[in-house]
Amino acid sequence: MVDHRMPAATIRDVARMAGVSATTVSRSLRGMSNVAIETRDRIDRAAADLGYRLPRLAGGVRLVALVARYPAQWFFAESIATIERTLRGSGHDLLIFGVDDAEGRRNMFDRLTENPVVAGVIVVATSFDEPERSALDALGVPVVVIGGYAPGLPRVGIDDANAARMATQHLLALGHRDIGVASFAPGDTVGQDTTSARLAGFQDAMQAAGVPVQSRWVLARESNIQGGVRCAEELLTLPRLPTGLVAMSDEMALGVLWTLRRAGVVVPGVMSIVGFDDNPMAAGCDLTTIHQPVTAQARHAAEQLLVMIDSGVREVVDFDLPVRLVVRGSTGPVAPRP
Amino acid sequence: MVDHRMPAATIRDVARMAGVSATTVSRSLRGMSNVAIETRDRIDRAAADLGYRLPRLAGGVRLVALVARYPAQWFFAESIATIERTLRGSGHDLLIFGVDDAEGRRNMFDRLTENPVVAGVIVVATSFDEPERSALDALGVPVVVIGGYAPGLPRVGIDDANAARMATQHLLALGHRDIGVASFAPGDTVGQDTTSARLAGFQDAMQAAGVPVQSRWVLARESNIQGGVRCAEELLTLPRLPTGLVAMSDEMALGVLWTLRRAGVVVPGVMSIVGFDDNPMAAGCDLTTIHQPVTAQARHAAEQLLVMIDSGVREVVDFDLPVRLVVRGSTGPVAPRP
Numbered sequence: 001m002v003d004h005r006m007p008a009a010t011i012r013d014v015a016r017m018a019g020v021s022a023t024t025v026s027r028s029l030r031g032m033s034n035v036a037i038e039t040r041d042r043i044d045r046a047a048a049d050l051g052y053r054l055p056r057l058a059g060g061v062r063l064v065a066l067v068a069r070y071p072a073q074w075f076f077a078e079s080i081a082t083i084e085r086t087l088r089g090s091g092h093d094l095l096i097f098g099v100d101d102a103e104g105r106r107n108m109f110d111r112l113t114e115n116p117v118v119a120g121v122i123v124v125a126t127s128f129d130e131p132e133r134s135a136l137d138a139l140g141v142p143v144v145v146i147g148g149y150a151p152g153l154p155r156v157g158i159d160d161a162n163a164a165r166m167a168t169q170h171l172l173a174l175g176h177r178d179i180g181v182a183s184f185a186p187g188d189t190v191g192q193d194t195t196s197a198r199l200a201g202f203q204d205a206m207q208a209a210g211v212p213v214q215s216r217w218v219l220a221r222e223s224n225i226q227g228g229v230r231c232a233e234e235l236l237t238l239p240r241l242p243t244g245l246v247a248m249s250d251e252m253a254l255g256v257l258w259t260l261r262r263a264g265v266v267v268p269g270v271m272s273i274v275g276f277d278d279n280p281m282a283a284g285c286d287l288t289t290i291h292q293p294v295t296a297q298a299r300h301a302a303e304q305l306l307v308m309i310d311s312g313v314r315e316v317v318d319f320d321l322p323v324r325l326v327v328r329g330s331t332g333p334v335a336p337r338p
Numbered sequence: 339m340v341d342h343r344m345p346a347a348t349i350r351d352v353a354r355m356a357g358v359s360a361t362t363v364s365r366s367l368r369g370m371s372n373v374a375i376e377t378r379d380r381i382d383r384a385a386a387d388l389g390y391r392l393p394r395l396a397g398g399v400r401l402v403a404l405v406a407r408y409p410a411q412w413f414f415a416e417s418i419a420t421i422e423r424t425l426r427g428s429g430h431d432l433l434i435f436g437v438d439d440a441e442g443r444r445n446m447f448d449r450l451t452e453n454p455v456v457a458g459v460i461v462v463a464t465s466f467d468e469p470e471r472s473a474l475d476a477l478g479v480p481v482v483v484i485g486g487y488a489p490g491l492p493r494v495g496i497d498d499a500n501a502a503r504m505a506t507q508h509l510l511a512l513g514h515r516d517i518g519v520a521s522f523a524p525g526d527t528v529g530q531d532t533t534s535a536r537l538a539g540f541q542d543a544m545q546a547a548g549v550p551v552q553s554r555w556v557l558a559r560e561s562n563i564q565g566g567v568r569c570a571e572e573l574l575t576l577p578r579l580p581t582g583l584v585a586m587s588d589e590m591a592l593g594v595l596w597t598l599r600r601a602g603v604v605v606p607g608v609m610s611i612v613g614f615d616d617n618p619m620a621a622g623c624d625l626t627t628i629h630q631p632v633t634a635q636a637r638h639a640a641e642q643l644l645v646m647i648d649s650g651v652r653e654v655v656d657f658d659l660p661v662r663l664v665v666r667g668s669t670g671p672v673a674p675r676p
Contacts, residue, residue, distance in 0.1 A: 061452075061453055061454070061455065063433075070419070071415065071418055071419040071422060072412075072415040072416045072418070072419035073415075074410075076415075077409065077410040077411075077414075077415035077418075078410045080409055080410070080415075080418070080434060081408070081409040081410035081436055084409060084434050084435065084436045085436060085442070088441065088442065088445045089445070093433050093435075093449055093453070094433065094434050095401075095431050095432065095433055095434075096418060096422050096432050096433075096434050097422065097431075098419055098422045098423060103426065104423070104426065107426045107427070111431055114399075115399050115431070116399070117399065224618075225618045225619075225622060226618075251618075254619075254622055255622070258622040258623075280562075280563045280564075280589075281563075281592075281619055284563060284592055284593070284596040284623075285596075285622075285623070
């Protein structure tokens with residue numbers, strides 16, 4: 001039996017027929033500038049042929065979209081909760097898009113491109129490539145970034161390089177010279193520029209102290225507990241462990257710490273570990289770490305976005321909130337080599 | 339200077355003028371049944387006087403609203419991430435409402451009452467009182483509950499009483515008789531029926547073993563790490579500690595464990611602790627716990643909601659997913675009293 005129902009045309013069908021991108025279709029149908037007359041005509045014809053209309057909403061429903069690489073991880077979950085709370089009373093409700101894989105990214109851009117009541121976007125610790133960044137810009141709504149870097153977009157964050165420098169200097173001051181890094185993997189990064197900035201801070205501190213960086217101790221894995229476990233497993237296969245380790249998240253640091261202790265490696269006696277974030281686990285597990293104010297970052301970002309939505313002004317603010325080193329029991333003086 | 343701009347009328351203004359509830363205004367303006375002709379006329383007049391129109395949306399934007407008591411806590415954050423992923427491709431985007439205080443609850447009901455494109459609601463581990471439940475029903479959209487109980491609504495969860503019984507029986511089998519509970523506080527519960535069911539399971543197991551429950555060891559605090567810390571602080575003021583403790587979340591269990599160890603109380607030597615959830619911290623911290631499948635619950639709930647939205651059928655499914663005891667290093671045989 002043949003199914004005679006036609007699925008409704010999507011913006012992608014129109015784009016395909018008109019030979020343009022979906023964002024161009026969106027810009028054109030919204031009447032935005034920067035679309036050539038000839039292209040606009042072609043898009044209008046394709047949309048008419050396919051019976052496609054951009055969804056139009058009237059009334060008071062306005063949304064803010066939050067884009068998060070890993071919505072369930074601590075930094076993201078805290079940001080979501082804070083932003084939801086900050087938006088209350090503003091007339092904007094919060095949409096969530098997880099973008100931890102290609103399908104999630106594509107879904108997010110498709111949905112935002114078609115959704116006419118998204119008044120602004122908050123990007124939490126997620127990097128975009130060039131085409132994605134163009135698609136984001138093409139939405140024509142204010143965007144604010146937390147926990148990452150995106151040239152030309154307003155941003156609220158921390159000084160990642162300086163924070164990593166502080167963590168490394170703490171280990172150096174304790175006499176450590178053999179220092180490794182548990183870094184975010186390039187393919188799995190919560191923000192590639194964040195990763196680069198933290199690595200640069202680590203390298204700066206090492207260089208300033210005249211201590212060489214050993215590349216075999218610079219590992220890159222997922223940003224979660226499992227990523228830390230895998231870093232520790234990798235370290236344990238090496239002929240010699242570093243005596244100190246800077247991890248780019250508390251989850252990674254604790255994954256390392258738990259795995260090492262299970263393998264009989266004393267922390268901090270044999271290896272000192274510094275985390276990054278100061279999440280509630282860090283205090284409980286006595287982890288030395290870099291405290292970053294996630295709630296303040298999220299609240300500032302949401303407030304900044306609301307200002308931009310209300311005023312129509314695309315102010316490119318860029319500010320860092322302070323971090324601090326919290327010294328606990330996972331770091332100590334370097335032990336003499338046997 | 340006097341500001342002559344009139345703020346736009348809200349559904350609450352119409353309700354006040356017509357002398358009815360906001361949900362009745364919503365039902366009436368949507369043309370739903372169960373509104374008396376006379377009331378409907380009064381509402382129409384009030385709406386016209388105030389220039390109020392229920393927001394109407396056309397096109398493909400459809401939303402699922404997720405209501406979560408604590409969006410940042412593990413169970414909620416995992417549910418949010420899974421439900422967002424499950425909804426991809428369904429044509430529904432995910433709205434988040436945190437309802438950890440009265441303002442959040444009121445905001446959620448106001449927004450959902452006014453929002454015409456919410457096609458369904460998922461309630462994650464959150465209890466409602468009678469008026470709130472009526473407001474939820476009045477939305478006229480399918481609702482599915484995870485991690486809680488709501489008579490007459492479809493529900494996906496675990497058998498909480500049985501899970502708490504398993505945790506208690508584990509301690510009883512290890513010879514413990516002095517067993518306490520770190521329970522969710524009534525005013526802060528993630529779901530009052532969940533708390534009651536778990537307490538009932540604990541009491542059942544104790545009664546079946548002929549062991550009396552000591553009310554001084556049954557403590558109720560927030561469901562997070564801080565709540566566990568406060569339980570431990572309370573226990574430490576008592577003349578005698580229990581030898582075993584069942585905590586209603588891993589966060590609470592770890593808050594207890596870390597605080598006791600800091601106070602020099604050996605776990606499990608002096609006190610054995612069983613958690614609840616099996617979150618990633620539990621494995622890392624070697625916590626014996628009840629494993630519950632949060633991802634499966636969230637996925638089933640989202641799929642069930644989509645079926646109800648698509649079919650229009652309000653099936654009241656109610657099913658429990660299996661839990662299991664995971665024995666780790668935080669529990670051991672009872673030590674003889676000195």
